[in-house]
Amino acid sequence: MKLRYIKAYVWLSCVFVANVIVYTVVMLSRRPLDLQASGRSAFVGGHLRLWQHRDLQGLPLWNLLMLYMDQLDNPILRNATAQFNLTLPGTCGESFHEAAQRLTDFSSYPSHLQAFVLSMHCRDYPLLVGPADDEACPNGTQLLVAVKSQLANFDRRQAIRQTWGRSGLVRNVTVQTIFLLGRQGSGDGHPDLEALLELERRKNSDLLLWDFQDTFYNLSLKDILFLGWLRGHCPSVELIFLEGDDVFLRVDTLVAYAGSLDAVARRGLFAGHVIQDAAPVHDCKHKYYIPESFYQGTYPPYVGGGGILCSRDVAARLYEASCHLPLFPINNIYLGICLRELALVPQNHPGFWTFNMKAEGREDFCAYKELILVDHRTPQDIIRLWRGLHDPALAC
Numbered sequence: 001m002k003l004r005y006i007k008a009y010v011w012l013s014c015v016f017v018a019n020v021i022v023y024t025v026v027m028l029s030r031r032p033l034d035l036q037a038s039g040r041s042a043f044v045g046g047h048l049r050l051w052q053h054r055d056l057q058g059l060p061l062w063n064l065l066m067l068y069m070d071q072l073d074n075p076i077l078r079n080a081t082a083q084f085n086l087t088l089p090g091t092c093g094e095s096f097h098e099a100a101q102r103l104t105d106f107s108s109y110p111s112h113l114q115a116f117v118l119s120m121h122c123r124d125y126p127l128l129v130g131p132a133d134d135e136a137c138p139n140g141t142q143l144l145v146a147v148k149s150q151l152a153n154f155d156r157r158q159a160i161r162q163t164w165g166r167s168g169l170v171r172n173v174t175v176q177t178i179f180l181l182g183r184q185g186s187g188d189g190h191p192d193l194e195a196l197l198e199l200e201r202r203k204n205s206d207l208l209l210w211d212f213q214d215t216f217y218n219l220s221l222k223d224i225l226f227l228g229w230l231r232g233h234c235p236s237v238e239l240i241f242l243e244g245d246d247v248f249l250r251v252d253t254l255v256a257y258a259g260s261l262d263a264v265a266r267r268g269l270f271a272g273h274v275i276q277d278a279a280p281v282h283d284c285k286h287k288y289y290i291p292e293s294f295y296q297g298t299y300p301p302y303v304g305g306g307g308i309l310c311s312r313d314v315a316a317r318l319y320e321a322s323c324h325l326p327l328f329p330i331n332n333i334y335l336g337i338c339l340r341e342l343a344l345v346p347q348n349h350p351g352f353w354t355f356n357m358k359a360e361g362r363e364d365f366c367a368y369k370e371l372i373l374v375d376h377r378t379p380q381d382i383i384r385l386w387r388g389l390h391d392p393a394l395a396c
């Protein structure tokens, strides 16, 4: 009798110890395992294995912050964060001066990158204008097209509303378009457009506006704020298309493509014009300049400008991943980094034309037949293209 109890205790203890060991190993090796699975070590991203000792002070800022946030989120390693000698500002009101002090060449950063660094700890900006759910996604909207626009681009938004952005049924899928905006205050030398915006909001109720400066390097922030908003809204939405306001989108081709996928592929959908093996640009005059003191490593595969089609499931997971990753100034790459964190790979689709097409093909509407998206279009281009494609005389 007694022996049986002892055996049971020993057995239970072994199971318990084994569980603890498995838990510890999994927690400690979460990231490195993912990296090994992908077979590529080029994406540094600040990953550090337990047995590696790296000079933390020598790491570029982003890589350091990534490692820091990773350990903060890790219950076992959380206490080891003291070695970073780093504290994130407690509120959005404070600037991240500590980051600036760490960068010996901070004063040589372009001013917009300096502004990015000083506010990169903050992603908590209130929504100032937002439609109710029955306006943002009426009639059980299934495909939500979110267009990143800027306050002053009234004409771009109107061109989209008049053409491909009309809400309604497309191939039996309910589609709705909304616009994502930040602030452009008169303090930054912008004209005061508040009254016009109010008019537009009342007429269309398709605007979301957050209280942050709407600049190029804040686009990652805009993406994340939108994904965060989506978590609490529009439960009927299954697919999301995220893009800029200079884009011509063929919603019918897009819906047909999504419809051709099986349920599993639809659930894990993140598609667009995929760019592989890109690396930071170190030329300080370039639009996408990233200093070496800020980030080192290659970029993970990402979807280039223009637009991204993704499922609601992926959108929700991207948002969660983003909470554990420092913001990156280039928004497409930031989403690529979040995707990599989820061990997902973006899918390339040839219908995304994010490079400018040759001038001679531009008036040939048949050339646009297979297209999902083409970017760098003016409002007039968009309207002309829409009319051309809907011309009953068009024969291809």
Ligand SMILES: *[C@@H]1O[C@H](CO)[C@@H](O)[C@H](O)[C@H]1NC(C)=O
Residues within 6 Å of the ligand: 079
């Ligand atoms: C972390 O460190 C603090 C003091 O340095 C200590 O009080 C606390 O118990 C530690 N927590 C863990 C989980 O080790």
Ligand SMILES: *[C@@H]1O[C@H](CO)[C@@H](O)[C@H](O)[C@H]1NC(C)=O
Residues within 6 Å of the ligand: 085, 098, 101
């Ligand atoms: C921690 O950082 C501060 C500046 O942020 C610096 O003055 C201090 O020397 C650092 N301490 C260590 C131990 O590196």
Ligand SMILES: *[C@@H]1O[C@H](CO)[C@@H](O)[C@H](O)[C@H]1NC(C)=O
Residues within 6 Å of the ligand: 138, 139, 167, 168
């Ligand atoms: C919802 O659908 C009804 C009928 O199909 C239509 O009349 C109405 O305009 C739609 N509402 C919106 C906001 O699209």
Ligand SMILES: *[C@@H]1O[C@H](CO)[C@@H](O)[C@H](O)[C@H]1NC(C)=O
Residues within 6 Å of the ligand: 172
């Ligand atoms: C369109 O969708 C509705 C409901 O979502 C469904 O009942 C109907 O059969 C569909 N029609 C076609 C032609 O697929």
Ligand SMILES: *[C@@H]1O[C@H](CO)[C@@H](O)[C@H](O)[C@H]1NC(C)=O
Residues within 6 Å of the ligand: 112, 113, 115, 116, 119, 211, 212, 213, 214, 215, 216, 217, 218
């Ligand atoms: C982003 O927006 C915040 C909040 O308005 C602002 O403090 C910051 O300077 C902006 N960043 C850039 C790069 O413009």
